[in-house]
Amino acid sequence: PPEDKVTIHFVNQDGVRTTTSVTEGVSLLNVVITKKIDINGFGACDGTLACSTCHLIFEENIFQKMEPMVDEEVDMLDLAYGLTETSRLGCQVCVQKWMDGMTVQVPKDVKNEKMASTVNQ
Numbered sequence: 001p002p003e004d005k006v007t008i009h010f011v012n013q014d015g016v017r018t019t020t021s022v023t024e025g026v027s028l029l030n031v032v033i034t035k036k037i038d039i040n041g042f043g044a045c046d047g048t049l050a051c052s053t054c055h056l057i058f059e060e061n062i063f064q065k066m067e068p069m070v071d072e073e074v075d076m077l078d079l080a081y082g083l084t085e086t087s088r089l090g091c092q093v094c095v096q097k098w099m100d101g102m103t104v105q106v107p108k109d110v111k112n113e114k115m116a117s118t119v120n121q
């Protein structure tokens with residue numbers, strides 16, 4: 001890909017892999033929206049840290065290089081279904097050149113999480 005493009009692989013809730021090439025600096029939420037990546041119920045709060053539907057699981061080496069989380073992200077992530085050691089909220093992560101080639105994984109049970117939160121309302 002051209003110099004200013006970063007390649008990212010998404011694996012959605014059904015295990016379907018999508019590869020996309022994006023500009024540095026955009027959030028992963030924006031990538032999912034603009035590239036129309038098929039992820040159930042992703043980004044329900046438009047990146048305002050009021051949901052956990054943008055939960056993504058990162059590769060260990062990528063996760064460790066990312067900017068630390070702000071408290072609000074930690075709190076919201078605590079509510080995310082299927083939380084892992086390398087989970088982040090996609091709306092809080094901006095694409096950077098060094099992330100080129102990374103794979104981000106959608107937790108398998110986003111559907112169930114959505115159903116559970118509907119029941120709780």
Ligand code: FES
Pocket residue numbers: 029042043044045046047048049050051052053054076089090091092
């Ligand atoms: Fe809601 Fe990221 S889109 S917290």
